[in-house]
Amino acid sequence: MQEQPVLSIKNLSKQYGEGCAHCEAADAQLEKNFCPHCKTVYACRNISFDVYRGEILGIVGESGSGKSTFMKSLYFDEEVTTGEGYLRDFEDGQTNIFTQSDQMKRYIRNTILGMVYQNPMLGLKMDFSSMSNIAEKQIAAGNRHVRNMEARSLSLLEHVNIPLHRSKEAPKNFSGGMQQRVQIAKALSNNPPILLLDEVTTGLDLSVQADVLDLIKSIQREFNISMIVVSHDLAVIRMLADRTIVMLNGEIIEHGLTDQVLEDPQHEYTQQLVYSLL
Numbered sequence: 230m231q232e233q234p235v236l237s238i239k240n241l242s243k244q245y246g247e248g249c250a251h252c253e254a255a256d257a258q259l260e261k262n263f264c265p266h267c268k269t270v271y272a273c274r275n276i277s278f279d280v281y282r283g284e285i286l287g288i289v290g291e292s293g294s295g296k297s298t299f300m301k302s303l304y305f306d307e308e309v310t311t312g313e314g315y316l317r318d319f320e321d322g323q324t325n326i327f328t329q330s331d332q333m334k335r336y337i338r339n340t341i342l343g344m345v346y347q348n349p350m351l352g353l354k355m356d357f358s359s360m361s362n363i364a365e366k367q368i369a370a371g372n373r374h375v376r377n378m379e380a381r382s383l384s385l386l387e388h389v390n391i392p393l394h395r396s397k398e399a400p401k402n403f404s405g406g407m408q409q410r411v412q413i414a415k416a417l418s419n420n421p422p423i424l425l426l427d428e429v430t431t432g433l434d435l436s437v438q439a440d441v442l443d444l445i446k447s448i449q450r451e452f453n454i455s456m457i458v459v460s461h462d463l464a465v466i467r468m469l470a471d472r473t474i475v476m477l478n479g480e481i482i483e484h485g486l487t488d489q490v491l492e493d494p495q496h497e498y499t500q501q502l503v504y505s506l507l
């Protein structure tokens with residue numbers, strides 16, 4: 230019997246703008262992802278894929294290819310225009326998550342998903358202590374037991390190598406790498422089966438980047454958690470992802486095992502990406 234995916238996305242599209250007869254025609258000629266007539270941006274077009282338990286799926290593409298829009302749509306930060314999403318841990322994967330009420334979306338976000346943003350200011354309250362940041366996510370997921378939350382927060386901070394004597398300090402005092410570690414601890418605090426990571430090492434020094442990537446890899450091994458990792462950097466994807474999707478102008482242009490995509494890229498754009506790495 231085939232394994233049930235933890236996440237299944239079917240034909241997800243997100244457009245900014247109303248569209249017009251020109252860009253909605255079957256043979257529409259867009260400028261990249263943009264309609265020159267009505268100015269609609271087609272940020273994600275017919276994205277479909279599955280994610281299985283314990284695997285890391287990489288999404289790579291240049292700036293503007295639609296990676297962040299996809300992640301925001303999946304985490305309900307943005308509303309999809311059309312498309313379906315099914316989570317194994319929500320009604321046994323039988324119900325489209327994108328048509329749920331706001332309350333149900335909050336429940337899914339708080340109990341099934343964890344998100345780590347490129348910009349820690351989006352994921353953390355910079356003035357609150359690291360422990361309270363982590364507790365916030367646990368409270369949102371329905372936890373009320375203060376001692377348990379404290380113990381879990383400390384154990385997660387230890388796990389992501391934040392010195393425990395700094396657990397009551399606010400992330401605004403931390404370096405960029407440490408802030409990303411606190412975000413990761415927070416995202417893990419409700420034990421989500423799926424972790425979303427959006428350009429989490431972009432902007433960090435190379436050695437700090439390597440530490441954060443090692444941490445992500447060790448978390449995957451230890452917790453057997455599924456992850457979607459978005460990056461414009463093929464080196465990050467090469468290090469982390471089991472399977473890789475390549476996006477260009479809002480569409481998936483290539484999809485396969487990461488080794489396969491790197492060793493035998495089929496699409497001209499992927500070939501350019503891979504050769505620029507060598």
Ligand SMILES: Nc1ncnc2c1ncn2[C@@H]1O[C@H](COP(=O)(O)OP(=O)(O)OP(=O)(O)O)[C@@H](O)[C@H]1O
Pocket residue numbers: 245262270271272290291292293294295296297298299461
């Ligand atoms: N709120 C918005 N209104 C209009 N267009 C938008 C909006 N947000 C994103 N876009 C457009 O959608 C397209 C995809 O953007 P997105 O940020 O998802 O790309 P990306 O691959 O994540 O690139 P980057 O890493 O630079 O953010 C771009 O053309 C962008 O200009």
